[in-house]
Amino acid sequence: MEVRAPGEEGYSINVFFCFLFQVEMVGGKVLEETYMRWIHYKDECVKMIGYEPFPQGLFCNRTFDRYACWPDGPPGSVVNVSCPSYLPWFDKVSQGVVRRRCGSDGHWVEEEDGEVWRDMSQCEEEQEITSQELWFKQLMVSFRMLYTVGYTLSLFTLVSALIILLSIRKLHCTRNYIHANLFVSFILRAVSVIVKDTMLERHWGREIMRQADLGEMLSHEAAIGCRMAQVVMQYCVLANHYWFFGEAIYLYSVLIASVLIENNKYLPYICLGWGTPLLFVLPWMLAKLLRENKECWAVNENMSYWWIIRFPILFASLINLLIFMKILKVILSKLRANNQNGYPDYKLRLAKATLTLIPLFGIHEVIFIFATDEQTTGILRYIKVFFTLFLNSFQGFLVAVLYCYCNKEVCKILLCFFLLCSMFFYCFPSIKLITCSP
Secondary structure: OOOOOOOOOHHHHHHHHHHHHHHHHHOHHHHHHHHHHHHHHHHHHHHHHHHOOOOOOOOEOOEEOOOOEEOOEOOOEEEEEEOOOOOOOHHHHOOOEEEEEEOOOOOEOEOOOOOEOOEOHHHOOOHHHHHHHHHHHHHHHHHHHHHHHHHHHHHHHHHHHHHHHHHOHHHOOHHHHHHHHHHHHHHHHHHHHHHHHHHHHHHHOOOOOOHHHHHHHOOOOOOHHHHHHHHHHHHHHHHHHHHHHHHHHHHHHHHOOOOOOOOOOOHHHHHHHHHOOHHHHHHHHHHHHHHOOOOOOOOOOOHHHHHHHHHHHHHHHHHHHHHHHHHHHHHHHHHHHHOOOOHHHHHHHHHHHHHHHHHHHOHHHHHHOOOOOOOOOHHHHHHHHHHHHHHHHHHHHHHHHHHHHOOHHHHHHHHHHHHHHHHHHHHOHHHHHHHHOO
16 A cells, blocks of 8 residues: 555544644643644654555555554554644543544545544543633633723723813813823723734634644744734833822822922823833843743743733832822821811711722722732632723723813813803704704
């Protein structure tokens, strides 16, 4: 019998790529590692096909069907080979085998559809594990929908709030300039998260029809776009946190002590909010490029590199918490001193001030500040992910509402604007008809 070259059995390529697509759903890291092990497995099989001596007489030819490596088979027998070692779950099926039948005519037995019969039931992943992975995937999809809605809602409210703050001259002051920069950081964070998700989906969601498509998808060139999106997102997240820090310092300066405030200059705040993140993002990017240059830089194999990003966020959150407690103490003392209507009134005002400051300072970050990714497992990890995504995605919306739309000056100006518009259309109904006509 003529030895068939590896890869000639085109019928099985779809099976292999369907399998790889399932692996892809688990994560890019697993896909890349599985692909590299498959390459090694294939190379070893090619060596066996080329160098093993051929038996005498009639036999089913040795071959590699892109799933398993098959030796020569005696006619009328069932050929068993161990489950392929590149399978991500190989440790659980290492004792299993995959089977083929060699016909009495020296050809591998085929099914009715023309494909070679093969039994790989012993090498498949357990149904329970598959169900768990499917549940996990559905959960992650739900989380993604949640924070996409949150960031989209925040984006629209923040853009309109920013336009209001910058277009109304009466609102121009250092405090509102800092608010405006915080709004911009929220906008950039929301856009960067949405763009990053789009780039990841585009990178890992492309259709795989040939082996070359898989190699291209896993190449470093193909990952440049999503890596840049990852870097920009990390910068925007850090900038967002350091504008929280700037808000806290400004309020501390106004109420307690003069820090970073002189003649209403806000240049130090610009350096703090937009410059400080570069001091951490650039080293993180170099560490990823030189030490962990895999996929889209979304997986942290060495958590010490991730601490380059995590540490400044935790530091700013802790300082914000201390400033928050100090400011609440000052507010409480002033409310008590100026209280004229009894205890319940100033207690209510203190609660209002507390709830107002929480989203401005990002105090909610402290809830899971000590529950790191390495320490949280199981249901606690899912709870942490849910609350983190929910609070972070809707935080921009809350800040825009509290510090723009609920601002008394803004409400007065918007009310006057709507009254003028109503009077204008009332006095000139013909213009109303023209504008409303199709």
